[in-house]
Amino acid sequence: MSIPARTPGRLSEFVAGLPKAELHVHHVGSASQRIVQELAERHPGTVPSDPDELRKFYEFRDFAHFIEVYLAVVDLLKEPEDIRLLTYEVARDLARQKVRYAELTCTPYTSVLPHEARRGMPIEAYTDAIEEARVAAERDFGVVLRWIYDIPGESGVPAADETLLFALEYPPSALVGFGLGGPEIGVPRPQFQRHFDAARAAGLRSVPHAGETTGPETVWDAIRLLGAERIGHGTTAAQDPVLLEYLAEHRIPLEVCPTSNVATRAVDSLDAHPLRTFRDAGVVVSINSDDPPMFDTDLNTEYEVAADMLDLDERGVADLAVAAVDASFATEHLKSELRAEIDAWTSAFLAERAD
Numbered sequence: 001m002s003i004p005a006r007t008p009g010r011l012s013e014f015v016a017g018l019p020k021a022e023l024h025v026h027h028v029g030s031a032s033q034r035i036v037q038e039l040a041e042r043h044p045g046t047v048p049s050d051p052d053e054l055r056k057f058y059e060f061r062d063f064a065h066f067i068e069v070y071l072a073v074v075d076l077l078k079e080p081e082d083i084r085l086l087t088y089e090v091a092r093d094l095a096r097q098k099v100r101y102a103e104l105t106c107t108p109y110t111s112v113l114p115h116e117a118r119r120g121m122p123i124e125a126y127t128d129a130i131e132e133a134r135v136a137a138e139r140d141f142g143v144v145l146r147w148i149y150d151i152p153g154e155s156g157v158p159a160a161d162e163t164l165l166f167a168l169e170y171p172p173s174a175l176v177g178f179g180l181g182g183p184e185i186g187v188p189r190p191q192f193q194r195h196f197d198a199a200r201a202a203g204l205r206s207v208p209h210a211g212e213t214t215g216p217e218t219v220w221d222a223i224r225l226l227g228a229e230r231i232g233h234g235t236t237a238a239q240d241p242v243l244l245e246y247l248a249e250h251r252i253p254l255e256v257c258p259t260s261n262v263a264t265r266a267v268d269s270l271d272a273h274p275l276r277t278f279r280d281a282g283v284v285v286s287i288n289s290d291d292p293p294m295f296d297t298d299l300n301t302e303y304e305v306a307a308d309m310l311d312l313d314e315r316g317v318a319d320l321a322v323a324a325v326d327a328s329f330a331t332e333h334l335k336s337e338l339r340a341e342i343d344a345w346t347s348a349f350l351a352e353r354a355d
């Protein structure tokens with residue numbers, strides 16, 4: 001009995017049916033063209049609702065255009081119903097890829113503006129909208145959603161103050177983590193230390209982005225100042241052997257998003273991506289999609305990309321899926337359920353194709 005050599009079609013089929021956990025994916029950044037079209041029809045004006053025009057607008061060109069698309073989608077999220085629709089439809093897209101559990105990074109600051117700004121929706125309405133969508137999505141699609149509230153770093157301390165307030169005073173029941181995103185250059189990390197201290201004291205897990213566009217010192221900052229329990233990207237950690245050793249020893253996972261790293265020029269190409277270095281150094285990694293439709297990818301594609309980069313067969317890919325479950329903030333009960341589902345799918349797939 002022998003297992004045929006790995007072929008792309010076969011691996012795609014395996015990945016497509018593999019139960020997965022997604023740990024690094026942005027709420028607004030997950031808005032597919034289908035969802036944006038629906039939002040654009042509700043709010044005509046800035047974004048084309050015509051499918052062909054929208055496809056052209058959505059096509060990834062460069063980082064500046066990605067930001068333009070992202071902000072255009074933020075602008076379409078005017079009413080609580082828009083937030084509910086986005087969340088529910090993102091969950092549908094995740095479930096289609098056999099994602100069973102996702103920690104969705106939400107940036108309430110961009111939709112819930114400070115009261116004095118006299119625009120944006122109240123935080124209570126935002127919270128109700130994501131929670132309503134979460135409960136419906138779990139019931140309708142079987143995908144479990146949890147939230148990470150993230151500080152848009154470019155908006156500095158005022159955004160951090162507001163995001164912390166939202167997390168502590170108006171927490172949605174499925175909030176598990178506190179994050180920090182946006183640019184790293186010119187956004188020093190120490191200014192956010194007290195926000196992370198307070199969030200952690202309230203039981204939230206620390207998951208800042210770090211080492212995506214600046215060097216390994218930002219990853220050290222994330223660990224030492226922000227108490228990071230996982231690192232978003234951490235790409236430049238590969239430049240620092242002491243850091244790699246630290247991450248491996250303390251089992252601090254890196255949330256790796258290969259296609260995003262190429263799209264944003266964090267790395268020059270997939271060939272230059274340090275995923276293999278991380279693996280060889282014994283660093284725990286999860287595979288993730290970041291802002292999938294805006295980078296023309298999805299989680300299944302990222303798993304295939306990772307399989308290719310690490311030269312993995314089905315069992316190796318299943319191990320990646322288990323690593324993401326282990327690195328998640330799901331309950332122990334759900335984790336063991338997900339591990340069993342991964343194992344069942346893998347065994348059945350391999351048994352069926354063994355002869």
Ligand SMILES: [Zn+2]
Pocket residue numbers: 024026181209232290
């Ligand atoms: Zn991200």
